[in-house]
Amino acid sequence: MEWETVIGLEIHAQLNTVSKIFSGASTAYGAEPNTQACLVDLGYPGQLPVLNGEAVAKAVKFGLATGSKVARRSVFARKNYFYPDLPKGYQISQFELPIVQEGKIEVVLEDGSTMLVGLTRAHLEEDAGKSLHEDFKGKTGVDLNRAGTPLLEIVSEPDMRNAKQAVAYMKTIHTLVRYLDISDGNMQEGSFRCDANVSVRRKGSETFGTRSEIKNLNSFRFVERAINFEVERQIDILESGGKVVQETRLYDSVKDETRSMRSKEEANDYRYFPDPDLLPVVLEEGYIEDIAATLPELPAQKRARFIGDFGLSAYDAGVLTASRELGDYYEHVVERLGGEAKLASNWVTGELAGALNRAGLDISQSAVGPQALADMLGRVVDNTISGKIAKDVFEAMWSGEGTADEIIDARGLKQITDTSAIESVIDQVMAASPGQLADYRSGKDKLFGYFVGQVMKATQGKANPAQVNELLRQKLAG
Amino acid sequence: MSLTKQEVESVARLARLEITEGEIGRVVEKLSSIIDFVDQLQTANTDDVMPMAHPLDMGQRLRTDEIFEADQRNRYQVNAPEVEAGLYLVPKVIE
Numbered sequence: 250m251e252w253e254t255v256i257g258l259e260i261h262a263q264l265n266t267v268s269k270i271f272s273g274a275s276t277a278y279g280a281e282p283n284t285q286a287c288l289v290d291l292g293y294p295g296q297l298p299v300l301n302g303e304a305v306a307k308a309v310k311f312g313l314a315t316g317s318k319v320a321r322r323s324v325f326a327r328k329n330y331f332y333p334d335l336p337k338g339y340q341i342s343q344f345e346l347p348i349v350q351e352g353k354i355e356v357v358l359e360d361g362s363t364m365l366v367g368l369t370r371a372h373l374e375e376d377a378g379k380s381l382h383e384d385f386k387g388k389t390g391v392d393l394n395r396a397g398t399p400l401l402e403i404v405s406e407p408d409m410r411n412a413k414q415a416v417a418y419m420k421t422i423h424t425l426v427r428y429l430d431i432s433d434g435n436m437q438e439g440s441f442r443c444d445a446n447v448s449v450r451r452k453g454s455e456t457f458g459t460r461s462e463i464k465n466l467n468s469f470r471f472v473e474r475a476i477n478f479e480v481e482r483q484i485d486i487l488e489s490g491g492k493v494v495q496e497t498r499l500y501d502s503v504k505d506e507t508r509s510m511r512s513k514e515e516a517n518d519y520r521y522f523p524d525p526d527l528l529p530v531v532l533e534e535g536y537i538e539d540i541a542a543t544l545p546e547l548p549a550q551k552r553a554r555f556i557g558d559f560g561l562s563a564y565d566a567g568v569l570t571a572s573r574e575l576g577d578y579y580e581h582v583v584e585r586l587g588g589e590a591k592l593a594s595n596w597v598t599g600e601l602a603g604a605l606n607r608a609g610l611d612i613s614q615s616a617v618g619p620q621a622l623a624d625m626l627g628r629v630v631d632n633t634i635s636g637k638i639a640k641d642v643f644e645a646m647w648s649g650e651g652t653a654d655e656i657i658d659a660r661g662l663k664q665i666t667d668t669s670a671i672e673s674v675i676d677q678v679m680a681a682s683p684g685q686l687a688d689y690r691s692g693k694d695k696l697f698g699y700f701v702g703q704v705m706k707a708t709q710g711k712a713n714p715a716q717v718n719e720l721l722r723q724k725l726a727g
Numbered sequence: 728m729s730l731t732k733q734e735v736e737s738v739a740r741l742a743r744l745e746i747t748e749g750e751i752g753r754v755v756e757k758l759s760s761i762i763d764f765v766d767q768l769q770t771a772n773t774d775d776v777m778p779m780a781h782p783l784d785m786g787q788r789l790r791t792d793e794i795f796e797a798d799q800r801n802r803y804q805v806n807a808p809e810v811e812a813g814l815y816l817v818p819k820v821i822e
Contacts, residue, residue: 266792267792267793267794268792268793268794268795272796273790273793273794273795273796274794274796275794275796281800281813282812282813282814283800283803283804283813283814283815284798284800284813285796285798286800286803287796287799288803291803299788299790300787300788300789300790301789301790301792302789302790302791302792303791303792304792305789324780324781329741331743332820333815333817333820345778346780380820381814382819382820382821385811385812385814385816386811386816387819388809388816388817388818388819389816389817389818389819389820390811390812390814390815390816391814391815391816391817392813392814393815518737518741520741523780523781525781527781527787528780528781528783528785528786528787528788529780529781529786529787530786530787531786531787
């Protein structure tokens with residue numbers, strides 16, 4: 250039996266406002282428990298919510314960037330359920346009239362192909378607090394610092410057909426919210442997380458199978474694994490003649506499996522109604538136009554420009570536009586270098602990315618800035634050093650030994666481009682390897698590499714490789 | 728009677744209201760009469776009427792994104808039945 254997987258994601262992005270969506274308490278992460286929970290966040294009687302304009306502006310930005318409909322009138326509603334981390338007994342959310350409706354986004358897949366994923370809606374809501382289940386005298390501890398942090402819940406159409414597509418979509422949204430500077434996207438701190446709706450159906454079937462919802466996935470890897478586990482589980486049930494139950498499940502990353510969250514089943518009747526404490530949000534055309542004017546170049550636009558202007562591959566352009574900062578860094582290098590876009594791309598995605606990775610830094614913290622890197626690459630372009638030596642120079646720059654020119658001087662790394670000097674080294678090498686020379690001349694072509702190696706060794710890697718190749722070929726031919 | 732006993736019991740459970748067996752009959756009757764009263768609205772033609780989200784015909788005022796609430800945890804926690812390490816303690820809830 251052939252099965253088709255159907256996946257939709259609900260992504261929760263915390264908006265990076267300084268204060269909460271309905272109160273003046275701070276949203277900073279990591280504070281002492283309950284020191285950023287004011288009376289509104291605590292759900293005290295008589296406290297009224299006052300909407301944070303910045304949260305609205307950020308939601309509008311997202312809507313405009315995804316070509317969605319930005320609702321001129323949207324309404325906040327109460328989602329009613331009881332849980333200790335939600336002291337009011339309801340979450341203020343949006344239900345029938347969300348602020349962002351019906352958009353789509355282009356997603357680049359691993360193989361470089363693209364797909365369009367529909368966005369059903371994106372709505373504003375408040376985050377809940379945190380329950381800590383460690384043992385406090387057999388009780389649960391509640392920290393309400395997070396309560397009231399603004400969230401944008403981004404709901405996709407069920408357009409994805411496998412876990413890899415779902416991850417690619419989630420990464421696309423992650424990149425976009427950071428470009429727009431509407432969320433810091435920090436997944437460790439829970440600023441960016443998602444619920445996955447997963448179902449399977451017979452290939453060719455028009456109707457959807459029964460879905461389960463996997464809650465609170467906070468890494469790309471977990472999204473992929475949880476979906477793959479869930480798909481297998483559902484197929485096993487269906488193939489053995491059973492029925493999938495519609496339910497909420499939790500992913501256990503340690504056991505790499507999903508399990509049922511029975512406790513929340515009964516609560517799935519939220520009795521939404523418009524919140525009488527908040528008026529409808531009415532947006533004027535001028536307001537939306539002003540926000541449209543502040544939109545930065547979007548990842549897809551930057552990617553297309555890098556391919557068009559710099560002749561980069563779709564893959565390299567994708568890597569270089571993964572964040573706004575990385576794209577800016579790369580452009581600075583190319584600008585200072587006056588071209589050599591491909592060389593710059595190789596270095597930024599290669600040596601530089603590797604060094605950042607090893608040091609656990611991101612591009613804004615790089616020990617080698619774009620100008621310094623460009624100046625070093627300039628020495629490769631003008632043949633002062635070879636690409637191989639350049640790696641040593643880069644490492645020295647990374648550990649703070651100075652500029653490229655200083656390091657090249659101090660270490661005597663200047664490339665040997667003098668033909669007669671290289672020829673004399675070749676003569677010595679040939680004289681020292683009579684056996685290999687005879688073998689080469691009798692047809693063992695592979696030994697060419699041996700001679701290149703010997704010449705490089707004798708010059709401590711400083712001989713110009715192109716010249717070495719050419720001169721060796723002539724000399725070895727005899 | 729527009730509501731059944733089961734519907735009333737289910738709504739009561741969602742709202743965490745305890746209704747005893749002795750009370751339930753009267754509650755079903757009263758709630759039903761309220762629902763029936765409101766049901767009269769169904770007879771009105773609303774084809775060209777925008778659904779009303781709020782009785783005031785105004786838009787929501789937006790606040791500037793500023794922090795103006797200072798930490799007053801100690802004052803607030805005086806009202807809590809139990810606290811520890813800055814946390815509010817509640818009966819154990821397990822997923």
